[in-house]
Amino acid sequence: MREYRSVYAPLIVRYIEFKRGLGYLFKEESAFVLFDRFAIENGMIFPVLTETLCDKWNAARPNESHKTRANRLSDIRHFIAFLVNLGYKTCVPKAVKVPQSTFTPYIFSNEEINGFLAACDKLDITPRAVANHTFPALFRLLYGCGLRLSEALSLKIRDVNLDKGTILICEPKNMRDRKLPLSGSLLEVMIAYHTRYAAGYSDDEYFFQNKRGGKVTGRTTYHWFRILLRRAGIAHSGRGEGPRIHDLRHTFSVYSMAQMSREGLDLYYCLPILSNYLGHKSVEATEMYVRLTSMVFPELISKANNVYGFVFPEVILP
Numbered sequence: 331m332r333e334y335r336s337v338y339a340p341l342i343v344r345y346i347e348f349k350r351g352l353g354y355l356f357k358e359e360s361a362f363v364l365f366d367r368f369a370i371e372n373g374m375i376f377p378v379l380t381e382t383l384c385d386k387w388n389a390a391r392p393n394e395s396h397k398t399r400a401n402r403l404s405d406i407r408h409f410i411a412f413l414v415n416l417g418y419k420t421c422v423p424k425a426v427k428v429p430q431s432t433f434t435p436y437i438f439s440n441e442e443i444n445g446f447l448a449a450c451d452k453l454d455i456t457p458r459a460v461a462n463h464t465f466p467a468l469f470r471l472l473y474g475c476g477l478r479l480s481e482a483l484s485l486k487i488r489d490v491n492l493d494k495g496t497i498l499i500c501e502p503k504n505m506r507d508r509k510l511p512l513s514g515s516l517l518e519v520m521i522a523y524h525t526r527y528a529a530g531y532s533d534d535e536y537f538f539q540n541k542r543g544g545k546v547t548g549r550t551t552y553h554w555f556r557i558l559l560r561r562a563g564i565a566h567s568g569r570g571e572g573p574r575i576h577d578l579r580h581t582f583s584v585y586s587m588a589q590m591s592r593e594g595l596d597l598y599y600c601l602p603i604l605s606n607y608l609g610h611k612s613v614e615a616t617e618m619y620v621r622l623t624s625m626v627f628p629e630l631i632s633k634a635n636n637v638y639g640f641v642f643p644e645v646i647l648p
Contacts, residue, residue: 332359336369337377345412353602355611361405378420379410388423400426435580435618436573437626438564443473443581445562452561453554464538464546465554467523471497472575474516476582476608479575483546488533492521499609506609551575583608583619588627 334342342362349356368387369377379387387406390399403426410422438446450466471482481499489498495512512520528537538546555575559566566573583604590600605616 332363334362334366336366337374338366338369341377341413342366342409345409348412353605361402362409364402365406365409377413377418379423381421384421384423388426434625435622436577437584437622438573438577438581442562442564446558446564447473449558449561453558463523463527464540465551465558467519468538468546468551469555469558469578470516470519473578473582474513475510476579476586478579479548479551481609483536483538483548483551485537486533487528487531487535487537490520490524490537492517492524506611508607508609510607579608580619580622583616584622584626587619587623591623591627 342365346356346359346362365387372383372386374383388403394402403423407423407425410420413420414422447466447470450469453463453465468482471477472479475497477499484500485497489500491497495514495517496509497512498507498509500507524537528539531537531539535543536545540546540550552575556566559573564573586607587600587604590603595603601616601619604619608616610616
């Protein structure tokens, strides 16, 4: 950690340790270095910002891009909100909208998910179309556990424990093994699939196989995904626009966060729990689900932001 010298020094260190304790990597401290220098240059002897100092801090710096400025202001705004929560009487710098990607994941409604799974169940599974039997179970697993497609297709027989109702995700994207539970209804589907189609497979064989006994490919899965969307009456906006298979994972994440909130768990705790479940390296990779959940369930986020505004990134909707 960098060495800070202003009146804010111990508070900055405390805040960064707090964020890292929540699971944030927090490698970039440049905004705090600048703010520490700002406090010294302005002769601050108490960790209290006036409106004049807030405006001075918010002013654009020479050759500073809008995105860099917005990120700098957002970092310190959250830090000052953290101090307010500790009891410090200080002005909080105004929020500035951080430029975000125009891409927004597609969140399926409950009706769309039900329609999509119903279309899966109507697939032809005659001997001529034997490969189709994988998709009712595969798509339910993707949605029910929020898996990446590569994780589901890489499952081996030994990774699926139907007795205990768990699956083991080995060597996924971020090289972090994790064991996930199967819900009662999903376990029934997995048992039925295994009993009918995979009972004779060895431990080293893939759980989901194509008609040649090999690994089901992502290309084939996407082909049937598009067909099933059409049969379920869900419009597809074109390549790169979605819905995508990965949006099943996004939908799982948003609905999971909403459910945790409804059950009384503060979003303060939801984010690191969901981050670990999804196999993310840190909660930064999971933060977008706060924004997505706020769009789908705004009533859940407004209350949380009043209490924990310093924990989560700015949620400023267009």
